[in-house]
Amino acid sequence: MIKNLSLKTKILLGYIVIILITIGVALWSINNFMTLNEAIHDIMVENYRSVIAAENMVESLERQDSAELIFIFGQKERALNIFRENQMQFMKYLSRAEDNITISGEEKIINNINKDYQVYLDKFWNLRQLSNQDNLQKIQDYYLQESMLQFQTVKNEARKLLMINQEHMKKSQQKANNNASQAIYSTIVFSVLAVILAIVLGIYISNLIIRPTKRLTEIVKEVADGDLEQIIEIDTKDEIGELAAEFNSMTQRLREYEEMNVSKLIAEKNKSEGIVKSISSPLLVTDDDNKILLINPRAEKLFKLEEEDVLGNHFLETVKEERIFNLITETLNSGSEQSGKDSRVIKFEQKNEELYFRVSTTLVKDKSGDTKLVVTLLDDITHLKEVDEMKSEFVSMVSHEFRTPLTSMNMGISMLLEGNIGEVNDNQQELLEVAKEDCERLNNLVDDLLDLSKIESGEINLEFDNIQVEKIFEASIKPFVDQAKNKGVELVADNIDDLAVHADLNKITWVITNLIGNALRYTNSGDQIKLLAEKKGHKVHISVTDTGEGIPKEYQHKIFDKFVRVGGDKDKDTGSGLGLAISKEMIEAHGGRIWVESEVGEGTTFTFTLKLPK
């Protein structure tokens, strides 16, 4: 019942009850005061008047008695005056007593007094009659035998009245005392009870408000901590109950919202996972502790693993591919994406077949940059490798097939040119020379193609050694000394003190020779070709600088591609267009890098890097 009341009504009810208790205590006190007042009134008004009246009645009676004696002894007139005066006095007090009959028995006594006093007055009348006869003795005797006795009787009755009232006064006083102490105790008890009741009621009302508030606070805290399953069980109909109901509907909506979000997230997750799993290339995701977070079915198949067995485990414990692991840690440490390099091609042998994968590792950071993930994608390039091999084989075969006709052509033309077979005229000579030059060019092309296909297919074996750069320069310059001198080009090697590199002497010499050959083609009399070597960090930078024509900007970035020639110089160029491509492959096979810096009209510098001796 009380649950259905509003908080305001509950508090008001509490106050009303306390006010009622206070009123009750006040009424009780007033009642006590009134009882006490009654008792005092009894004493003060009823008894006290009767006592005074009784006392005055006795006094005036005694005066009347004295007046009788005075009458007997002759002073009749004076005695009669006193007698009448006191008779009036007596009557006055007697009527007062009559008016104030309060106690039981009092009326009877007063009636007796009235009756006896009448007799006393009659006897005094008789005494006055006797006095006229002048018989003193008789008067005296009458007084002693009648009047005095009657006087005694009336006096006793008056005393009786005094006594009874005094007695009653005492009783009333006792009663008042009792009432007062009773009032003190009962007021104390009543007040204590009221205080206790007020306290109990106060606590009850406080609890009525505070208990649900506390419960509400606790649950709000839990909800704030993320437990949305909490429901407040407060079924009161007051303001707190309303608040609880609103709160419950709020958490309910929060829960629905969260469930909606969760299901959205799950859907997104499934979508992403579906995408990842449908990727036909093996894919792995590892965290910054190299633990596997995700593996797609193709990777499971490749590494012969089951997803459940690997998730959360260390990469090396499960996949056991140290080469890939090294690439992952490299990416994790450097933070840069690693992909596309041939050094990242990894060979797997499975069921008698060779599989080639190019490994790409990408570092993924979240917005805060704390969580790092590495996505490792293995790109199946087996078929590319096969195509590449076929291409190499084809190039190799074609090149060899070119050799045979070239040999007969070259030898035939040479013999004709030498004049051993017979005289040739000038025009014939010129034509034969053109044929011979193109034969040689074709031959060079075939040579370069063969070299390139060998390097590209990895057939080339580098014979690494620690070599003095000076020695490389010497070997590279040697074939060009005469040619340079004839052309008027200065060909110099910088003075290098004891600098050495870790490289294949023949291959590096080939590269420098190629660069010098190119430089010679684009330099004129008075120009200079200079070889330089310099140690920079852990690398040696070797460069070939010329003061020749220079390479236009638009060609610089593709000059290392196959069959690229700088435009406008085609007639002049007798090279195969493969020299720089081969040079690049060779330097990269050495773990180095080659680049060009050039300014048209000022010259060109080719620089490549090699490793320091081990």
Add this chain to the structure above:
Amino acid sequence: MVELNKILVVEDSKNIVTVLKICLTNAGYEVKIVSDGVDAVDTAFDWEPDLILLDIKIPKMNGFLVCETLKKDESTAQIPILMMSAKAEEEDIKKAYDLGADDYIIKPVEPSKLLEKIASYL
């Protein structure tokens, strides 16, 4: 009449054969041409040439085998064998020398250089 130096050319490419024949005949050598390995061995025993120009890539029996066979037989061991190939592989060259070949000529070759080399072995 002075006896001409006899050169056995083992080569299966018809055009090269023509060129070599003209070149060598013109230089004053007696030339016999065979186009496969088996014929080469037979002719070497029968004809007893002063020098053999031996292509590696020939039918039936390759140049290396021919060279090995001839160098192992006492009657033909002293005949200089100049191996010819379009392949300039180091391992091929090494193999040829290991099998007893006297020289290794990489095709294409200048006729004058070829003649110089031949002359140095006669």
